[in-house]
Amino acid sequence: MAMGRTDALLRPEDNCWRIEHADRFSLIVDADDYFCAAREAMLAAKKRIMLIGWDFDARITLCRPGEKDEAPAKLDDFVIWLVERNPDLEIYVLRWDVGMVKALFRGNTLLTLLRWKAHARITARADSVHPFAASHHQKIVAIDDSIAFCGGIDMTSERWDTRDHADDNPDRVLPGTTKQYKPWHDATSLFDGKAAAAIGELARDRWEAACGQKLEPLDQSAPQWPPSFSPMLENVDLAIARSYPDMKNRPAIIEIERLYETLIADAKTLIYAESQYFASRRIAIAIGKRLAEPDGPEVVIVNPLTADGWLEPVAMDTARARLVAALRRLDKHGRLRIYHPQTAKGAPIYVHAKVTIVDDRVLRVGSSNFNNRSLRLDTECDVALCVDDDAQKATVAGLRDNLIAEHLGVDRQTVTDEYAASGSMIATIEKLRGPGRTLGPYEIPELNDVEKWLADNEILDPEGPEAIFESFANDNRGKRGLFRGWHMVRQIRMRRARG
Incomplete structure (x- = not known):
């Protein structure tokens, strides 16, 4: 395994299972x-x-x-x-x-x-x-x-x-x-x-x-790469990272959760992510800490307009609305955007991809989403790489720009050139957005009281097996809920405000 940046960021038995050569x-x-x-x-x-x-x-x-x-x-x-x-x-x-x-x-x-x-x-x-x-x-x-x-x-x-x-x-x-x-x-x-x-x-x-x-x-035989x-x-x-729920005779594995937190904390200029959902309290807290910084990274997330199925919109879309509203209150510097892709005729394109690209150095792809289930309840598998070589960094940046270009209906070079000129991916997307094939901005919907309660208590997106059966009695307040742990973000924001 190559020494250097990879060792510092990707750590076996912490935020990944193994690091192996490809x-x-x-x-x-x-x-x-x-x-x-x-x-x-x-x-x-x-x-x-x-x-x-x-x-x-x-x-x-x-x-x-x-x-x-x-x-x-x-x-x-x-x-x-x-x-x-x-x-x-x-x-x-x-x-x-x-x-x-x-x-x-x-x-x-x-x-x-x-x-x-x-x-x-x-x-x-x-x-x-x-x-x-x-x-x-x-x-x-x-x-x-x-x-x-x-x-x-x-x-x-x-x-x-x-x-x-x-x-x-x-x-x-x-x-x-x-x-x-x-x-x-x-x-x-x-x-x-x-x-x-x-x-x-x-x-x-x-x-x-x-x-x-x-x-x-x-x-191992000589691999037959698809021609x-x-x-x-x-x-x-x-790096190979896993989620595995806590079960009898096998403890929980939360490598993917730790990997997300590491990547978000380490980002310098840009976190670009595609995810089926945005409903994880832990990921939102990690992003909130970076938004509270005066010189933190931009965060661009591509989600579907609404979750698939009949139950998922109740669970995932309501949690997204609550989390995004909280993050926007922290985003004093305007560095967070969530978009939805649409076709040339304006139909929503369903986003099922689970990709995270940090700056021009890190690429993560796998089965896990930005939701609680993926971090602690379901079995998941992701892979991630971190590069230092200039040519490889250019390739990672090109993969990111290619994804964004696909959503905007433009060629990759246009995205690359605009980003180089502006230094802001949000400004790049806003300039290139238009009618037809494009990225539409996320708008927070109105939620009724039941939807707010379901989201705030993570009823349909529990963090793990034990959370499914936790009591909702008053003496259990603070042990569960969408905004548990947000006091840390508020404290960071207050310290920043005091200088």
């Missing part, structure tokens, strides 16, 4: 590229493929629309074809158990499971090893302990989209139908080397915890 690394944006890269990587698999996820839909196709090769297009047929073609290959699929139950009522899922179960070298299981109301949320793929994917994209329906997020894309439809679903923005990572072997170990550990079966590690994708970075040290 010969090649790429950030993959949106599922059009991810599905293609995953397909190419699985086609080259020799011994083992492990698919660990929140959800899988075997009806989806992994190849791009219109593309053909000798393998079947649909995931269910593709998995069977892979093992029948290669007698040495074994495939393991692990998904959240509640998601599995829901999937049984989706199309031909039951038939697919029976077909997979009938094959001796395909094993599909449901992961039920989590506390009440928690979920298995990791989204990782480990191939031959040599190639790995880690990010936020599930191999399921309603995820595929291209980076232009066209309003009327005829291929963005539910499997087996012509019904369109909403535009979807997402991200994951691809890497090899010892970092990929570590993800293989993590996948085997999760499989053993969920299924009771111990899988042996593989001798259609060039690596964005080479020779980087990659």
